[in-house]
């Protein structure tokens with residue numbers, strides 16, 4: 001199966017593409033990086049109220065496209081709004097729960113990037129230094145820098161393409177395996193490199209495996225400790241954990257359901273796995289509330305210095321749509337209303353995740369659909385971003401935006417007290 005770097009946001013039905021706005025895939029950008037500027041976020045008063053009917057329509061569209069359940073949580077100056085649809089556990093027929101934990105896949109890359117950028121801030125490594133300065137002899141090219149890893153411009157092949165060429169057999173072969181970082185890098189180095197260092201954006205998990213190695217080398221501790229002490233504890237992210245190589249998601253959680261490649265074949269419960277194939281590239285577990293807190297805190301400068309946050313949010317295009325960009329372990333999507341949001345997407349077997357915030361951190365949105373290997377469901381879920389950040393459009397009075405009435409699955413709360421929205 002051919003997979004583009006945009007496989008995590010494959011094309012869906014027309015109605016879904018419309019909901020998702022400018023999120024349809026396009027050719028990979030190979031032009032030399034020309035940093036793109038961030039526009040000033042409109043004043044709070046100008047920020048549209050989230051269109052929660054549109055959010056629910058996007059969640060329902062994810063379900064119509066094969067997700068057993070889906071949920072989204074918005075937080076902004078006007079409070080917190082959560083919506084859930086479908087089930088978090090098919091066997092028990094347990095409804096999706098906004099407090100449920102789940103695997104956030106590559107949103108973990110933003111956590112890894114924050115840790116590494118804190119180490120840069122502390123003078124323990126330089127962004128433009130060769131990786132081999134810190135990990136002598138690891139990479140076959142001394143020109144590959146730390147920044148190339150964080151921007152996916154190293155040219156290191158993504159070993160997961162071959163690993164998961166056949167989706168279910170690939171998953172079953174690794175779900176209980178424990179890899180060392182070195183073993184994962186070796187898988188990548190057995191393949192030709194995709195580009196010269198720095199030349200082109202080419203999304204690769206290998207980059208963030210090497211980031212994990214850098215963190216462990218520089219801190220002399222497991223990456224789990226760095227996440228815990230630098231992010232989870234200071235932000236009180238009590239539903240967030242990095243338990244590799246444990247296979248379980250502790251506490252209330254959503255089950256993940258993987259779509260086999262064969263159309264119509266039964267879904268595979270993929271909840272329990274080591275995620276050792278991803279580790280620092282994708283093995284964090286979290287909740288919608290914690291993801292909102294994380295992206296909010298990041299954008300408000302609670303985790304990085306202004307200079308480091310500037311570096312992280314300085315982006316180059318990842319395709320030719322002029323709507324999608326990548327900074328340092330951070331995506332930027334430019335939505336149809338002109339609002340720019342920063343965060344990451346995640347795909348791990350059984351779970352599609354979005355976690356984004358405006359540049360001022362005032363508005364955040366996280367969303368989950370508990371399925372994967374079904375691009376239309378992921379594209380549909382992406383519609384939550386447009387609805388939440390752009391608000392109601394005149395066309396949103398269309399029949400697709402249906403009212404949502406389930407009393408136990410829709411919660412509107414005042415703004416969070418632990419992270420007051422600053423004006």
Ligand code: REY
Nearest residue numbers: 105106164167282346347348349372373
């Ligand atoms: C790996 C395959 C996806 C997932 C991946 N995830 O690289 C990282 C990310 C951590 O960007 C799997 N797809 C699926 C296949 C395709 O197996 N044959 O969709 O669950 O989040």
